[in-house]
Amino acid sequence: MPILLKNVQTIRSSEITPEDVFLRRREFLAAAGLALGATTAGMLPGSPARAAVPPLGAVSKWPESTIETQTPEEQATSYNNFYELGTDKGDPKKNAARLITDPWSVEIAGECGKPGKYTLEDILKPHSNEERVYRLRCVEAWSMVIPWAGFPLGDLLKRFEPTGNAKYVQFETLLDPERLPGQQYPVLQWPYVEGLRMDEAMHPLTMMVVGMYGKLLPNQSGAPLRLVVPWKYGFKSIKSIVKISFVEKQPDTSWNLSAPREYGFYSNVNPNVSHPRWSQAKERRLDGESKGLSALFAEKRDTLMFNGYADEVAGLYSDLDLKANF
Numbered sequence: 001m002p003i004l005l006k007n008v009q010t011i012r013s014s015e016i017t018p019e020d021v022f023l024r025r026r027e028f029l030a031a032a033g034l035a036l037g038a039t040t041a042g043m044l045p046g047s048p049a050r051a052a053v054p055p056l057g058a059v060s061k062w063p064e065s066t067i068e069t070q071t072p073e074e075q076a077t078s079y080n081n082f083y084e085l086g087t088d089k090g091d092p093k094k095n096a097a098r099l100i101t102d103p104w105s106v107e108i109a110g111e112c113g114k115p116g117k118y119t120l121e122d123i124l125k126p127h128s129n130e131e132r133v134y135r136l137r138c139v140e141a142w143s144m145v146i147p148w149a150g151f152p153l154g155d156l157l158k159r160f161e162p163t164g165n166a167k168y169v170q171f172e173t174l175l176d177p178e179r180l181p182g183q184q185y186p187v188l189q190w191p192y193v194e195g196l197r198m199d200e201a202m203h204p205l206t207m208m209v210v211g212m213y214g215k216l217l218p219n220q221s222g223a224p225l226r227l228v229v230p231w232k233y234g235f236k237s238i239k240s241i242v243k244i245s246f247v248e249k250q251p252d253t254s255w256n257l258s259a260p261r262e263y264g265f266y267s268n269v270n271p272n273v274s275h276p277r278w279s280q281a282k283e284r285r286l287d288g289e290s291k292g293l294s295a296l297f298a299e300k301r302d303t304l305m306f307n308g309y310a311d312e313v314a315g316l317y318s319d320l321d322l323k324a325n326f
């Protein structure tokens with residue numbers, strides 16, 4: 001979230017995604033072989049999650065997906081927050097090839113019966129993928145509608161037999177300043193960390209994501225494995241995960257460590273609770289129409305409580321003061 005680092009003028013100009021970026025994206029896709037489908041793309045250098053990740057194969061459709069207009073793939077994969085690959089929205093795509101994702105492993109630690117280091121294949125093999133079209137709402141007041149592919153995080157967590165002391169789950173991104181050059185700068189404390197309460201982590205909407213738009217995740221979107229928690233601000237959706245720990249105490253999260261008054265642990269999308277420096281009541285949907293200069297003038301829509309997932313998740317917070325626990 002560059003808002004901590006830049007003035008308003010800079011944010012506004014960085015939100016313009018010029019036409020030539022979109023055109024270059026096409027050339028980039030062709031050059032990297034990404035447009036050829038997961039199997040071929042899986043063998044080329046700089047492409048997302050190679051041999052370690054099985055091709056997406058058959059992905060079933062989730063019947064509850066939103067039917068809102070989807071954000072075009074080009075926009076969703078060239079306008080990103082991934083500070084380890086740069087702080088401008090276009091940087092993650094530009095620097096994506098630096099992130100080598102094969103081999104990849106995930107360490108499972110803490111309060112569980114089956115801790116250990118698992119290869120990515122071990123993690124993914126027992127799970128079949130489902131396409132779920134979810135909204136992603138970022139704290140900077142833009143949102144996208146994206147077809148994600150993956151499986152419920154809870155199905156994965158159960159396999160490691162969390163104990164009764166596992167009250168929270170903490171996630172960590174790869175720490176490697178060579179592969180993630182943004183880590184050479186102290187923009188945040190590295191590695192990027194995030195956390196969920198156990199019931200949030202086990203909620204059926206919380207997704208372990210391996211693909212989007214019918215292909216494996218591109219690196220800038222968090223290959224080979226990222227989280228998507230659709231009722232929370234986007235920064236909870238941690239990318240390129242290498243460690244998952246079951247813990248008893250509420251874990252640190254990167255943005256809370258960086259600016260505790262601005263970013264709380266829960267970070268539920270909530271139009272009634274303003275960020276200390278701006279309102280969260282409205283959002284601007286990135287839908288392909290609003291690009292270039294027109295994005296600045298696109299009509300804003302009302303932000304929905306819990307990003308539109310209130311029926312499913314409001315019950316998790318019935319005992320919580322959401323103003324105090326933002």
Ligand code: MTE
Nearest residue numbers: 080081082083138173192234235237238239
């Ligand atoms: N994960 C890591 N490791 N590093 C990051 O900088 N940015 C977060 C989140 N996950 C971030 C991250 C933020 S602020 C947002 S809004 C979402 O990723 C953006 O996801 P997207 O690029 O797929 O839209």
